[in-house]
Amino acid sequence: MAIIELRDYAHRPTERGKGLEKFSFTLSPGDAYSLHADRIDDAHLFMRALATLEPPEKGSYLFNGEELNFSRRRRLLSVRRRIGYLGTDAALIGNRTLRTNLLLGRYYHENNLNLTLGDDVLSLCRTLGIEEKLDLRPAQVASEDARAAIIVREMTKGAEVFLVEQAFIALARAAAEMYIEMIRKMIDAGVPCIYYAGLTQYDRLFKKRDIYIRDGVVSVV
Amino acid sequence: MRDYVGQLGRQTVERLNRYADQSALFYRILRQIIVNPRAGRRLRLRIVVEQIYFTAVEALWIVIPISLLLGSMMILQFAGISAQHDLGRITVALLIREFGPLVTALVVILRSATAVTIETGYMKVLREIEALELQGVDPLDILYVPRMIGITVSLFCLITIFCITSVLGGYAIAWALTTLPLQNFLAQIGKAIEGLDIAMVALKALFFGVGITVISLHYGLAVQRGITEVPVATSRGAVACLFYCLAVNFALFAAFFL
Numbered sequence: 001m002a003i004i005e006l007r008d009y010a011h012r013p014t015e016r017g018k019g020l021e022k023f024s025f026t027l028s029p030g031d032a033y034s035l036h037a038d039r040i041d042d043a044h045l046f047m048r049a050l051a052t053l054e055p056p057e058k059g060s061y062l063f064n065g066e067e068l069n070f071s072r073r074r075r076l077l078s079v080r081r082r083i084g085y086l087g088t089d090a091a092l093i094g095n096r097t098l099r100t101n102l103l104l105g106r107y108y109h110e111n112n113l114n115l116t117l118g119d120d121v122l123s124l125c126r127t128l129g130i131e132e133k134l135d136l137r138p139a140q141v142a143s144e145d146a147r148a149a150i151i152v153r154e155m156t157k158g159a160e161v162f163l164v165e166q167a168f169i170a171l172a173r174a175a176a177e178m179y180i181e182m183i184r185k186m187i188d189a190g191v192p193c194i195y196y197a198g199l200t201q202y203d204r205l206f207k208k209r210d211i212y213i214r215d216g217v218v219s220v221v
Numbered sequence: 222m223r224d225y226v227g228q229l230g231r232q233t234v235e236r237l238n239r240y241a242d243q244s245a246l247f248y249r250i251l252r253q254i255i256v257n258p259r260a261g262r263r264l265r266l267r268i269v270v271e272q273i274y275f276t277a278v279e280a281l282w283i284v285i286p287i288s289l290l291l292g293s294m295m296i297l298q299f300a301g302i303s304a305q306h307d308l309g310r311i312t313v314a315l316l317i318r319e320f321g322p323l324v325t326a327l328v329v330i331l332r333s334a335t336a337v338t339i340e341t342g343y344m345k346v347l348r349e350i351e352a353l354e355l356q357g358v359d360p361l362d363i364l365y366v367p368r369m370i371g372i373t374v375s376l377f378c379l380i381t382i383f384c385i386t387s388v389l390g391g392y393a394i395a396w397a398l399t400t401l402p403l404q405n406f407l408a409q410i411g412k413a414i415e416g417l418d419i420a421m422v423a424l425k426a427l428f429f430g431v432g433i434t435v436i437s438l439h440y441g442l443a444v445q446r447g448i449t450e451v452p453v454a455t456s457r458g459a460v461a462c463l464f465y466c467l468a469v470n471f472a473l474f475a476a477f478f479l
Contacts, residue, residue: 051355053351053354073359074359076354077354077357077358077359078357080354080355080356080357081355081356081357083355085355087348089347089348090348090352090355091347091348091349091351091352092349092352093344093349093352093353094343094344094347094349095340104264104353104356104358105356105357105358107261107263107264108260108261108264108356108357108358108362108363109260109261109357111259111260111261111262111263111264112263113263113264113267153356154355157356
Protein backbone atom coordinates (compact mmCIF):
# COMPACT_ATOMS: atom_id res chain seq x y z
CA MET A 1 0.00 0.00 0.00
CA ALA A 2 1.18 3.51 -0.78
CA ILE A 3 2.39 5.52 2.19
CA ILE A 4 1.54 8.84 0.56
CA GLU A 5 -1.08 9.26 -2.12
CA LEU A 6 -2.06 12.58 -3.62
CA ARG A 7 -5.29 12.42 -5.64
CA ASP A 8 -6.10 15.18 -8.13
CA TYR A 9 -4.02 17.51 -5.99
CA ALA A 10 -3.72 21.13 -7.16
CA HIS A 11 -2.21 24.20 -5.58
CA ARG A 12 -2.45 27.82 -6.64
CA PRO A 13 0.72 29.57 -7.85
CA THR A 14 3.05 30.95 -5.24
CA GLU A 15 4.59 34.41 -5.62
CA ARG A 16 7.39 33.30 -7.91
CA GLY A 17 6.25 29.88 -9.04
CA LYS A 18 3.57 28.52 -11.32
CA GLY A 19 1.89 26.43 -8.64
CA LEU A 20 0.93 22.81 -9.19
CA GLU A 21 -1.70 21.85 -11.72
CA LYS A 22 -3.98 18.93 -10.94
CA PHE A 23 -1.93 15.74 -10.58
CA SER A 24 -1.96 12.38 -8.82
CA PHE A 25 1.05 10.78 -7.21
CA THR A 26 1.85 7.81 -4.98
CA LEU A 27 4.88 7.08 -2.87
CA SER A 28 5.31 3.49 -1.71
CA PRO A 29 7.96 1.67 0.36
CA GLY A 30 11.17 1.28 -1.61
CA ASP A 31 10.49 4.20 -3.96
CA ALA A 32 13.29 6.66 -4.63
CA TYR A 33 12.60 9.64 -6.85
CA SER A 34 14.76 12.42 -8.14
CA LEU A 35 12.80 15.64 -8.55
CA HIS A 36 13.53 18.07 -11.44
CA ALA A 37 11.74 21.38 -11.78
CA ASP A 38 12.11 24.40 -14.02
CA ARG A 39 11.38 26.63 -11.00
CA ILE A 40 12.85 26.12 -7.53
CA ASP A 41 9.65 27.49 -5.99
CA ASP A 42 7.53 24.81 -7.63
CA ALA A 43 9.89 22.07 -6.43
CA HIS A 44 9.74 23.58 -2.93
CA LEU A 45 5.95 23.72 -3.08
CA PHE A 46 5.79 20.08 -4.20
CA MET A 47 7.98 18.98 -1.30
CA ARG A 48 6.00 21.06 1.19
CA ALA A 49 2.78 19.58 -0.19
CA LEU A 50 4.12 16.08 0.46
CA ALA A 51 5.17 17.14 3.96
CA THR A 52 1.51 18.23 4.58
CA LEU A 53 2.67 21.83 5.06
CA GLU A 54 0.57 23.12 2.15
CA PRO A 55 -3.13 22.25 2.27
CA PRO A 56 -4.41 21.31 -1.20
CA GLU A 57 -6.51 23.82 -3.03
CA LYS A 58 -8.25 20.89 -4.70
CA GLY A 59 -7.92 17.14 -4.37
CA SER A 60 -7.00 14.99 -1.43
CA TYR A 61 -4.01 13.68 0.51
CA LEU A 62 -3.97 10.13 1.84
CA PHE A 63 -1.41 8.92 4.35
CA ASN A 64 -1.30 5.13 4.81
CA GLY A 65 -4.70 5.00 3.10
CA GLU A 66 -6.37 7.52 5.42
CA GLU A 67 -7.55 10.79 3.90
CA LEU A 68 -6.21 13.79 5.80
CA ASN A 69 -8.48 16.57 6.94
CA PHE A 70 -6.33 19.70 6.90
CA SER A 71 -8.69 21.56 9.21
CA ARG A 72 -8.02 19.04 11.99
CA ARG A 73 -4.66 20.43 12.92
CA ARG A 74 -3.85 18.14 15.84
CA ARG A 75 -4.47 14.99 13.79
CA LEU A 76 -2.06 16.30 11.15
CA LEU A 77 0.73 16.51 13.71
CA SER A 78 0.92 12.74 14.08
CA VAL A 79 1.33 12.48 10.27
CA ARG A 80 3.95 15.23 10.11
CA ARG A 81 5.96 13.42 12.75
CA ARG A 82 6.20 10.40 10.46
CA ILE A 83 7.59 12.43 7.55
CA GLY A 84 11.26 13.36 7.55
CA TYR A 85 11.49 16.65 5.69
CA LEU A 86 14.77 18.39 5.08
CA GLY A 87 13.60 21.56 3.40
CA THR A 88 15.78 24.46 2.37
CA ASP A 89 14.12 26.49 5.12
CA ALA A 90 14.14 23.80 7.82
CA ALA A 91 14.93 25.36 11.18
CA LEU A 92 15.96 24.69 14.74
CA ILE A 93 14.29 26.36 17.71
CA GLY A 94 16.50 29.39 18.22
CA ASN A 95 16.27 29.78 22.00
CA ARG A 96 17.10 26.15 22.82
CA THR A 97 20.41 24.29 22.62
CA LEU A 98 21.09 21.76 19.87
CA ARG A 99 20.68 19.01 22.48
CA THR A 100 17.23 20.29 23.52
CA ASN A 101 16.29 20.63 19.87
CA LEU A 102 17.16 16.97 19.32
CA LEU A 103 15.28 15.90 22.45
CA LEU A 104 12.27 18.21 22.18
CA GLY A 105 10.03 15.72 20.36
CA ARG A 106 10.81 13.02 22.91
CA TYR A 107 10.38 15.42 25.86
CA TYR A 108 6.93 16.16 24.50
CA HIS A 109 5.71 12.72 23.46
CA GLU A 110 7.22 10.75 26.34
CA ASN A 111 6.27 13.49 28.84
CA ASN A 112 9.65 13.22 30.52
CA LEU A 113 12.31 15.90 30.86
CA ASN A 114 15.04 13.61 32.20
CA LEU A 115 15.84 12.01 28.87
CA THR A 116 19.29 11.79 27.31
CA LEU A 117 20.26 11.40 23.67
CA GLY A 118 20.27 7.81 22.45
CA ASP A 119 23.43 6.11 21.21
CA ASP A 120 22.21 6.26 17.60
CA VAL A 121 21.68 10.03 17.84
CA LEU A 122 25.05 10.60 19.50
CA SER A 123 26.73 8.46 16.88
CA LEU A 124 25.18 10.54 14.09
CA CYS A 125 26.19 13.75 15.89
CA ARG A 126 29.74 12.43 16.10
CA THR A 127 29.70 11.49 12.42
CA LEU A 128 28.53 14.94 11.40
CA GLY A 129 30.92 16.68 13.82
CA ILE A 130 28.50 18.35 16.20
CA GLU A 131 28.90 16.22 19.31
CA GLU A 132 31.01 18.89 21.05
CA LYS A 133 28.53 21.64 20.18
CA LEU A 134 25.34 20.07 21.51
CA ASP A 135 25.09 22.50 24.43
CA LEU A 136 25.27 25.58 22.25
CA ARG A 137 22.32 27.39 20.72
CA PRO A 138 21.85 27.49 16.93
CA ALA A 139 23.03 31.10 16.73
CA GLN A 140 26.29 30.12 18.44
CA VAL A 141 27.28 27.48 15.89
CA ALA A 142 28.21 27.64 12.21
CA SER A 143 25.37 27.26 9.72
CA GLU A 144 26.71 23.86 8.60
CA ASP A 145 26.53 22.63 12.22
CA ALA A 146 22.96 23.87 12.54
CA ARG A 147 22.14 22.11 9.28
CA ALA A 148 23.80 18.94 10.57
CA ALA A 149 21.66 19.12 13.73
CA ILE A 150 18.52 19.38 11.56
CA ILE A 151 19.66 16.34 9.58
CA VAL A 152 20.20 14.37 12.80
CA ARG A 153 16.80 15.44 14.11
CA GLU A 154 14.95 14.42 10.95
CA MET A 155 16.88 11.16 10.44
CA THR A 156 16.38 9.91 13.97
CA LYS A 157 12.71 10.66 14.43
CA GLY A 158 11.67 7.36 12.92
CA ALA A 159 10.15 8.80 9.75
CA GLU A 160 8.39 6.50 7.30
CA VAL A 161 9.15 8.80 4.36
CA PHE A 162 12.10 11.04 3.69
CA LEU A 163 11.98 14.25 1.65
CA VAL A 164 15.33 15.86 0.91
CA GLU A 165 15.57 19.28 -0.63
CA GLN A 166 18.94 20.77 -1.58
CA ALA A 167 20.33 19.14 1.53
CA PHE A 168 23.99 19.74 0.94
CA ILE A 169 23.97 23.48 0.39
CA ALA A 170 25.16 24.28 3.90
CA LEU A 171 27.29 21.22 4.60
CA ALA A 172 31.04 20.79 4.50
CA ARG A 173 32.17 18.24 1.89
CA ALA A 174 33.09 15.52 4.39
CA ALA A 175 29.77 15.84 6.21
CA ALA A 176 27.90 15.88 2.89
CA GLU A 177 29.52 12.62 1.80
CA MET A 178 28.63 10.97 5.10
CA TYR A 179 25.12 12.23 4.76
CA ILE A 180 24.82 10.83 1.23
CA GLU A 181 25.87 7.46 2.59
CA MET A 182 23.21 7.67 5.30
CA ILE A 183 20.48 8.41 2.78
CA ARG A 184 21.69 5.58 0.56
CA LYS A 185 21.47 3.16 3.48
CA MET A 186 18.00 4.40 4.28
CA ILE A 187 16.82 3.88 0.71
CA ASP A 188 18.38 0.41 0.68
CA ALA A 189 16.38 -0.31 3.83
CA GLY A 190 13.19 0.49 1.91
CA VAL A 191 12.39 3.95 3.29
CA PRO A 192 10.82 5.88 0.38
CA CYS A 193 12.67 9.03 -0.52
CA ILE A 194 12.21 11.99 -2.83
CA TYR A 195 15.28 14.00 -3.53
CA TYR A 196 15.55 17.46 -5.03
CA ALA A 197 19.13 18.49 -5.75
CA GLY A 198 18.56 21.70 -7.70
CA LEU A 199 21.50 22.25 -10.03
CA THR A 200 24.17 20.57 -7.98
CA GLN A 201 26.35 17.62 -8.86
CA TYR A 202 24.22 15.47 -6.56
CA ASP A 203 21.35 15.45 -9.04
CA ARG A 204 21.42 11.73 -9.87
CA LEU A 205 22.69 10.23 -6.66
CA PHE A 206 19.82 8.08 -5.49
CA LYS A 207 17.29 8.12 -8.25
CA LYS A 208 15.32 5.15 -9.36
CA ARG A 209 12.64 7.25 -11.08
CA ASP A 210 12.21 10.91 -11.98
CA ILE A 211 9.54 13.49 -11.21
CA TYR A 212 9.44 16.48 -13.53
CA ILE A 213 7.64 19.78 -12.86
CA ARG A 214 7.42 22.01 -15.94
CA ASP A 215 5.22 25.12 -15.87
CA GLY A 216 3.38 23.66 -12.93
CA VAL A 217 2.65 20.33 -14.63
CA VAL A 218 3.82 17.33 -12.62
CA SER A 219 4.83 14.16 -14.45
CA VAL A 220 6.47 10.95 -13.26
CA VAL A 221 8.80 9.08 -15.58
CA MET B 222 -16.50 60.41 -0.76
CA ARG B 223 -16.81 56.94 -2.28
CA ASP B 224 -13.10 56.30 -1.61
CA TYR B 225 -13.52 57.41 1.98
CA VAL B 226 -16.53 55.14 2.53
CA GLY B 227 -14.70 52.25 0.85
CA GLN B 228 -11.64 52.76 3.03
CA LEU B 229 -13.81 52.96 6.14
CA GLY B 230 -15.57 49.73 5.15
CA ARG B 231 -12.30 47.90 4.50
CA GLN B 232 -10.86 49.03 7.82
CA THR B 233 -14.02 47.89 9.63
CA VAL B 234 -13.92 44.48 7.96
CA GLU B 235 -10.19 44.13 8.75
CA ARG B 236 -10.83 45.05 12.37
CA LEU B 237 -13.71 42.59 12.68
CA ASN B 238 -11.54 39.87 11.11
CA ARG B 239 -8.81 40.63 13.60
CA TYR B 240 -11.21 40.38 16.55
CA ALA B 241 -12.62 37.11 15.15
CA ASP B 242 -9.08 35.68 14.77
CA GLN B 243 -8.18 36.74 18.30
CA SER B 244 -11.37 35.19 19.67
CA ALA B 245 -10.62 31.94 17.82
CA LEU B 246 -7.07 31.91 19.18
CA PHE B 247 -8.39 32.54 22.70
CA TYR B 248 -10.89 29.69 22.32
CA ARG B 249 -8.21 27.26 21.13
CA ILE B 250 -5.85 28.15 23.98
CA LEU B 251 -8.64 27.95 26.57
CA ARG B 252 -9.80 24.56 25.27
CA GLN B 253 -6.23 23.28 25.41
CA ILE B 254 -5.85 24.49 29.01
CA ILE B 255 -9.07 22.68 29.95
CA VAL B 256 -8.19 19.48 28.07
CA ASN B 257 -4.59 19.56 29.43
CA PRO B 258 -3.33 16.68 27.23
CA ARG B 259 -0.81 14.32 28.78
CA ALA B 260 1.66 14.83 25.92
CA GLY B 261 4.10 17.54 26.84
CA ARG B 262 2.60 18.21 30.28
CA ARG B 263 5.99 18.42 32.00
CA LEU B 264 7.50 20.45 29.17
CA ARG B 265 4.54 22.83 29.37
CA LEU B 266 4.99 23.23 33.11
CA ARG B 267 8.68 24.02 32.67
CA ILE B 268 7.90 26.66 30.05
CA VAL B 269 5.20 28.17 32.32
CA VAL B 270 7.83 28.48 35.08
CA GLU B 271 10.28 30.07 32.60
CA GLN B 272 7.59 32.53 31.53
CA ILE B 273 6.76 33.45 35.14
CA TYR B 274 10.45 33.95 35.83
CA PHE B 275 10.79 36.27 32.84
CA THR B 276 7.53 38.17 33.29
CA ALA B 277 7.29 38.39 37.10
CA VAL B 278 10.64 37.77 38.78
CA GLU B 279 12.79 39.71 36.32
CA ALA B 280 10.26 42.57 36.33
CA LEU B 281 10.40 43.06 40.10
CA TRP B 282 13.28 45.52 39.89
CA ILE B 283 11.08 47.69 37.66
CA VAL B 284 7.74 47.26 39.43
CA ILE B 285 9.01 47.84 42.99
CA PRO B 286 10.70 51.23 42.37
CA ILE B 287 7.72 52.40 40.32
CA SER B 288 5.29 51.35 43.04
CA LEU B 289 7.37 53.07 45.74
CA LEU B 290 7.67 56.31 43.78
CA LEU B 291 4.04 56.36 42.73
CA GLY B 292 2.79 55.24 46.15
CA SER B 293 4.70 57.82 48.17
CA MET B 294 3.85 60.61 45.72
CA MET B 295 0.15 59.81 45.71
CA ILE B 296 -0.09 59.34 49.46
CA LEU B 297 1.56 62.72 49.97
CA GLN B 298 -0.78 64.35 47.45
CA PHE B 299 -3.86 62.75 48.99
CA ALA B 300 -2.76 63.70 52.50
CA GLY B 301 -2.41 67.27 51.35
CA ILE B 302 -5.78 67.62 49.67
CA SER B 303 -8.11 65.27 51.52
CA ALA B 304 -9.52 65.23 55.00
CA GLN B 305 -7.90 62.59 57.20
CA HIS B 306 -10.89 60.28 57.19
CA ASP B 307 -10.96 60.10 53.35
CA LEU B 308 -7.29 59.19 52.93
CA GLY B 309 -7.71 55.44 53.23
CA ARG B 310 -10.68 55.31 50.88
CA ILE B 311 -9.01 57.47 48.21
CA THR B 312 -5.83 55.41 48.36
CA VAL B 313 -7.77 52.17 47.94
CA ALA B 314 -9.91 53.56 45.11
CA LEU B 315 -7.08 55.07 43.10
CA LEU B 316 -3.85 53.33 44.02
CA ILE B 317 -5.03 49.76 44.58
CA ARG B 318 -8.04 49.52 42.32
CA GLU B 319 -6.99 51.67 39.36
CA PHE B 320 -3.30 52.59 39.15
CA GLY B 321 -1.89 49.33 40.52
CA PRO B 322 -3.36 47.06 37.83
CA LEU B 323 -2.92 49.59 35.01
CA VAL B 324 0.70 50.52 35.72
CA THR B 325 1.62 46.85 36.21
CA ALA B 326 -0.12 45.95 32.95
CA LEU B 327 1.87 48.70 31.22
CA VAL B 328 5.15 47.23 32.52
CA VAL B 329 4.09 43.75 31.37
CA ILE B 330 3.12 45.10 27.94
CA LEU B 331 6.46 46.89 27.55
CA ARG B 332 8.54 43.90 28.69
CA SER B 333 6.66 40.70 28.00
CA ALA B 334 3.97 41.38 25.39
CA THR B 335 6.51 42.92 23.03
CA ALA B 336 8.88 39.99 23.65
CA VAL B 337 6.09 37.50 22.92
CA THR B 338 5.17 39.26 19.66
CA ILE B 339 8.80 39.44 18.54
CA GLU B 340 9.53 35.81 19.46
CA THR B 341 6.36 34.51 17.80
CA GLY B 342 6.92 36.65 14.69
CA TYR B 343 10.49 35.40 14.32
CA MET B 344 9.44 31.81 14.92
CA LYS B 345 6.80 32.13 12.24
CA VAL B 346 9.10 33.74 9.65
CA LEU B 347 12.04 31.44 10.37
CA ARG B 348 9.76 28.37 10.16
CA GLU B 349 10.47 27.35 13.74
CA ILE B 350 6.76 26.74 14.36
CA GLU B 351 6.74 24.37 11.38
CA ALA B 352 9.85 22.68 12.82
CA LEU B 353 7.87 21.97 15.99
CA GLU B 354 4.94 20.61 14.02
CA LEU B 355 7.22 18.32 11.99
CA GLN B 356 8.22 16.72 15.28
CA GLY B 357 4.56 16.20 16.13
CA VAL B 358 4.74 18.92 18.79
CA ASP B 359 1.66 21.10 19.05
CA PRO B 360 2.71 24.77 19.26
CA LEU B 361 -0.45 25.40 21.28
CA ASP B 362 0.93 23.19 24.03
CA ILE B 363 4.41 24.58 24.37
CA LEU B 364 4.14 28.12 23.01
CA TYR B 365 0.68 29.59 23.49
CA VAL B 366 -0.73 27.87 26.58
CA PRO B 367 2.39 28.47 28.73
CA ARG B 368 2.46 32.12 27.64
CA MET B 369 -1.14 32.66 28.70
CA ILE B 370 -0.83 30.89 32.06
CA GLY B 371 2.57 32.43 32.78
CA ILE B 372 1.63 36.01 31.92
CA THR B 373 -1.72 35.87 33.76
CA VAL B 374 -0.20 34.40 36.94
CA SER B 375 2.69 36.86 36.74
CA LEU B 376 0.34 39.78 36.31
CA PHE B 377 -1.67 38.75 39.36
CA CYS B 378 1.51 38.43 41.45
CA LEU B 379 2.97 41.71 40.18
CA ILE B 380 -0.26 43.65 40.83
CA THR B 381 -0.40 42.26 44.37
CA ILE B 382 3.25 43.21 44.95
CA PHE B 383 2.64 46.64 43.41
CA CYS B 384 -0.33 47.33 45.70
CA ILE B 385 1.40 46.17 48.88
CA THR B 386 4.65 47.97 48.09
CA SER B 387 3.01 51.19 47.00
CA VAL B 388 0.86 51.41 50.14
CA LEU B 389 3.38 50.22 52.74
CA GLY B 390 6.51 51.56 51.06
CA GLY B 391 4.79 54.77 50.06
CA TYR B 392 3.60 55.26 53.61
CA ALA B 393 7.08 54.58 54.98
CA ILE B 394 8.70 57.07 52.60
CA ALA B 395 6.07 59.73 53.31
CA TRP B 396 6.42 59.15 57.06
CA ALA B 397 10.21 59.33 56.94
CA LEU B 398 10.58 62.35 54.67
CA THR B 399 7.70 64.67 55.62
CA THR B 400 5.82 65.98 58.59
CA LEU B 401 2.40 65.52 57.02
CA PRO B 402 -0.20 64.04 59.36
CA LEU B 403 -0.49 60.34 58.44
CA GLN B 404 -1.75 58.95 61.74
CA ASN B 405 -3.78 55.77 61.51
CA PHE B 406 -3.14 55.58 57.76
CA LEU B 407 -2.75 51.81 57.66
CA ALA B 408 -5.80 51.33 59.88
CA GLN B 409 -7.78 53.51 57.47
CA ILE B 410 -6.59 51.43 54.51
CA GLY B 411 -7.60 48.25 56.35
CA LYS B 412 -11.03 49.71 57.03
CA ALA B 413 -11.50 51.06 53.51
CA ILE B 414 -10.51 47.95 51.57
CA GLU B 415 -13.41 45.63 50.76
CA GLY B 416 -13.82 42.20 49.23
CA LEU B 417 -14.99 43.85 46.03
CA ASP B 418 -11.67 45.71 45.72
CA ILE B 419 -9.72 42.47 45.98
CA ALA B 420 -12.08 40.75 43.54
CA MET B 421 -11.65 43.69 41.16
CA VAL B 422 -7.85 43.40 41.28
CA ALA B 423 -8.07 39.63 40.63
CA LEU B 424 -10.50 40.16 37.73
CA LYS B 425 -8.28 42.79 36.17
CA ALA B 426 -5.24 40.51 36.45
CA LEU B 427 -7.22 37.75 34.73
CA PHE B 428 -8.63 39.91 31.92
CA PHE B 429 -5.39 41.81 31.37
CA GLY B 430 -3.26 38.64 31.38
CA VAL B 431 -5.50 36.76 28.96
CA GLY B 432 -6.00 39.75 26.65
CA ILE B 433 -2.35 40.81 26.56
CA THR B 434 -1.27 37.26 25.73
CA VAL B 435 -3.85 36.70 23.00
CA ILE B 436 -3.23 40.08 21.35
CA SER B 437 0.57 39.81 21.42
CA LEU B 438 0.51 36.22 20.13
CA HIS B 439 -1.97 37.15 17.40
CA TYR B 440 0.16 40.03 16.14
CA GLY B 441 3.22 37.75 16.15
CA LEU B 442 1.41 35.02 14.24
CA ALA B 443 0.05 37.54 11.74
CA VAL B 444 3.58 38.15 10.46
CA GLN B 445 3.68 36.52 7.03
CA ARG B 446 6.46 37.48 4.70
CA GLY B 447 9.60 38.73 6.33
CA ILE B 448 11.47 39.82 9.40
CA THR B 449 10.86 43.48 8.56
CA GLU B 450 7.20 42.96 9.49
CA VAL B 451 8.12 42.02 13.07
CA PRO B 452 8.86 45.54 14.43
CA VAL B 453 5.62 46.87 12.91
CA ALA B 454 3.62 43.99 14.41
CA THR B 455 5.30 44.53 17.79
CA SER B 456 4.47 48.21 17.85
CA ARG B 457 0.86 47.64 16.77
CA GLY B 458 0.48 44.77 19.22
CA ALA B 459 1.72 46.86 22.15
CA VAL B 460 -0.65 49.73 21.31
CA ALA B 461 -3.56 47.29 20.92
CA CYS B 462 -2.72 45.73 24.32
CA LEU B 463 -2.70 49.17 25.93
CA PHE B 464 -6.09 50.14 24.49
CA TYR B 465 -7.50 46.76 25.45
CA CYS B 466 -6.39 47.20 29.07
CA LEU B 467 -7.83 50.72 29.25
CA ALA B 468 -11.13 49.52 27.76
CA VAL B 469 -11.35 46.54 30.14
CA ASN B 470 -10.47 48.79 33.06
CA PHE B 471 -13.31 51.14 32.19
CA ALA B 472 -15.76 48.29 31.50
CA LEU B 473 -15.07 46.69 34.89
CA PHE B 474 -15.39 50.04 36.63
CA ALA B 475 -18.69 50.67 34.88
CA ALA B 476 -19.97 47.19 35.67
CA PHE B 477 -19.24 47.35 39.40
CA PHE B 478 -19.24 51.00 40.41
CA LEU B 479 -21.59 52.95 38.14
